[in-house]
Amino acid sequence: MSAATSGAPGTTATTAWVVDRPGPITGGPLRRTEREIPPPGPHQLLVEVAACGVCRTDLHLAEGDLTPRRPQCTPGHEVVGRVLAAGPGATGFTVGDRLGAAWLAGTCGQCRYCRSGRENLCPDSRYTGWDLDGGYAGHLLVDSRYAYRLPEEWPDAEIAPLLCAGIIGYRALQRAQLPPGSRLGVYGFGASAHLTAQLAIARGATVHVLTRSPDAQRLALELGAASAAGSQDPPPEPLDAAILFAPVGELVPVALAALDRGGTLAVAGIHLTDIPRLDYARHLFQERTLCSVTANTREDGRAFLAEAARLRPRVQLTRYPMSRADQALADLAADRITGVAVLTADG
Incomplete structure (x- = not known):
């Protein structure tokens, strides 16, 4: 054997x-x-x-x-x-x-x-x-x-799962520059997203989940999301920040359009399908920011695992x-x- x-x-x-x-x-x-x-x-x-x-x-x-x-x-x-x-x-x-x-x-x-x-x-x-x-x-x-x-x-x-889904979600949340007590959109709701949403909620954010899966929508609400709808749907209020976990480039303009002035969209995946043409006035003007997330540092890992040990997110x-x-x-x-x-x- x-x-x-x-x-x-x-x-x-x-x-x-x-x-x-x-x-x-x-x-x-x-x-x-x-x-x-x-x-x-x-x-x-x-x-x-x-x-x-x-x-x-x-x-x-x-x-x-x-x-x-x-x-x-x-x-x-x-x-x-x-x-x-x-x-x-x-x-x-x-x-x-x-x-x-x-x-x-x-x-x-x-x-x-x-x-x-x-x-x-x-x-x-x-x-x-x-x-x-x-x-x-x-x-x-x-x-x-x-x-x-x-x-x-x-x-x-x-x-x-915390060793990648959790750590990358933590870094994506940092890159999204979410102000305390503000509104976060989460696009896609798989491994990383369902952990990151719990972290954001614990920090005082109002989280809106946008995903095509009815099962994932139900899970999001169970975990404390304020709303859950389809990935192409507008959230119920403008977002201060958003994280795109789904590897779907066509959701980039959708998420950017959902941002309030000065909001940030962080793209969390290592792979993304092609992004459609963006309209400057609708998607980027008024100081909206689009950024990517690349891997993580060891300090990200240590900081997230310490925070997760206190929070003990549901997996x-x-x-x-x-x-x-x-x-x-x-x-x-x-x-x-x-x-x-x-x-x-x-x-």
């Missing part, structure tokens, strides 16, 4: 999903395989995976919307696990410690972006599940300098065994998941 299924000490193989041939999810771009467990190198930790969130970025990678950066890459960047071994120079963790591995996997530390606290813009940044093998596997390697210590009392499957969760990662991505592609999907280690 592999280490991914048996957990037996001394085993040298693990099961993993790889993006074999990027293309439509219906064509089966993922393939399950077995490979050797790699030894940890400098600064690295060998981690046994307990849970891994299913992110829309994984779907973009599998379907080829994101160009693969290495062949046969294992997706997954919302990883919760325990340290099995540490390489030379690895610090901050010991064998048996619980940790989280997120999207940002490494930076150069020397460029002007790294030196100015903007490491998310580092030209040499590396990402879990894109540049490096990720968490759709029994084991993975994590740079100890980019790992997060996690509270023991929070269940694996519930905390896993709307659908579980899949690791052996059904392909089905989880197919369900995500078909909008059959409300909230988040999480892979858990096969028993």
